[in-house]
Amino acid sequence: MIAEPKRRTILRLVWDQELAATDIAANFDVTFGAVSQHLAVLREADFVMVRRDGNKRFYQTNKEALGPLATVLEEMWRTKLRNLASTIESAEGP
Amino acid sequence: MIAEPKRRTILRLVWDQELAATDIAANFDVTFGAVSQHLAVLREADFVMVRRDGNKRFYQTNKEALGPLATVLEEMWRTKLRNLASTIESAEGP
DNA sequence: AAAGTATTTCAATTTGAACTAAAATAGATT
DNA sequence: AATCTATTTTAGTTCAAATTGAAATACTTT
Numbered sequence: 001m002i003a004e005p006k007r008r009t010i011l012r013l014v015w016d017q018e019l020a021a022t023d024i025a026a027n028f029d030v031t032f033g034a035v036s037q038h039l040a041v042l043r044e045a046d047f048v049m050v051r052r053d054g055n056k057r058f059y060q061t062n063k064e065a066l067g068p069l070a071t072v073l074e075e076m077w078r079t080k081l082r083n084l085a086s087t088i089e090s091a092e093g094p
Numbered sequence: 095m096i097a098e099p100k101r102r103t104i105l106r107l108v109w110d111q112e113l114a115a116t117d118i119a120a121n122f123d124v125t126f127g128a129v130s131q132h133l134a135v136l137r138e139a140d141f142v143m144v145r146r147d148g149n150k151r152f153y154q155t156n157k158e159a160l161g162p163l164a165t166v167l168e169e170m171w172r173t174k175l176r177n178l179a180s181t182i183e184s185a186e187g188p
Numbered sequence: 189a190a191a192g193t194a195t196t197t198c199a200a201t202t203t204g205a206a207c208t209a210a211a212a213t214a215g216a217t218t
Numbered sequence: 219a220a221t222c223t224a225t226t227t228t229a230g231t232t233c234a235a236a237t238t239g240a241a242a243t244a245c246t247t248t
Contacts, residue, residue, distance in 0.1 A: 189248105190247100190248085191246100191247085191248080192245105192246080192247075192248090193244100193245085193246075193247090194243100194244085194245080194246100195242105195243080195244080195245100196241105196242080196243070196244095197240100197241085197242070197243090198239100198240085198241075198242085199238105199239095199240090199241100200237105200238085200239090200240105201236105201237080201238075201239100202235105202236080202237070202238085203234105203235085203236075203237085204233105204234095204235090204236100205232105205233090205234090205235105206231105206232085206233090206234105207230105207231080207232075207233095208229105208230090208231075208232095209228105209229095209230090209231100210227105210228085210229090210230105211226105211227080211228075211229095212225105212226080212227070212228085213224100213225080213226070213227085214223100214224085214225085214226100215222105215223085215224085215225100216221100216222075216223075216224095217220100217221080217222070217223090218219100218220085218221075218222090
């Protein structure tokens with residue numbers, strides 16, 4: 001779930017700012033549709049909130065729904081734990 | 095890589111003792127070949143050392159090659175971080 | 189209303205990892 | 219040398235998840 005690196009990146013992108021789906025998608029080199037599907041997964045897990053404004057949908061991380069994971073992720077991005085998850089996921093040896 | 099639970103279990107099994115491939119495989123309910131392939135992955139990453147003794151190959155975790163991951167894994171098995179990795183991998187929302 | 193922009197959803201494809209079964213390698217035992 | 223035990227390797231299968239491309243939905247602008 002949050003193992004998927006793109007989804008973690010998305011959570012980080014909208015961690016403390018809203019971004020429209022387009023702007024989120026701009027950060028990846030897969031199709032808009034693919035990103036939209038990642039957003040759907042995050043939405044279903046309630047890990048992001050969506051605000052509709054006219055045409056656009058603004059996403060933002062729902063830290064509360066993340067519970068203890070919120071702290072964990074913040075730690076990961078901030079400290080020496082930064083690469084823990086991705087290391088564990090994808091460590092390829094020295 | 096180390097995201098794969100069986101591989102983490104293997105590292106744990108041979109964390110501070112040597113075990114022959116057979117004995118490692120006995121801990122899983124997949125075929126011997128499958129386990130051997132996990133061992134191959136760990137070998138290629140240099141995360142395990144192999145000692146050949148006659149017929150058998152004795153495996154043991156190469157903590158040094160793991161670097162900081164060694165500590166992280168030990169922590170995971172010992173403390174509240176226990177489920178961090180698996181939580182991150184498989185969190186499915188509230 | 190027609191055309192454009194933003195986004196989601198769907199069906200089909202691709203990809204990659206793990207698995208099985210079987211063949212190959214190699215040392216040990218009879 | 220033939221067989222047995224231990225292990226790896228290979229080829230092919232399976233399965234889930236990510237991706238694509240296209241169609242569908244919905245709001246905006248002209």
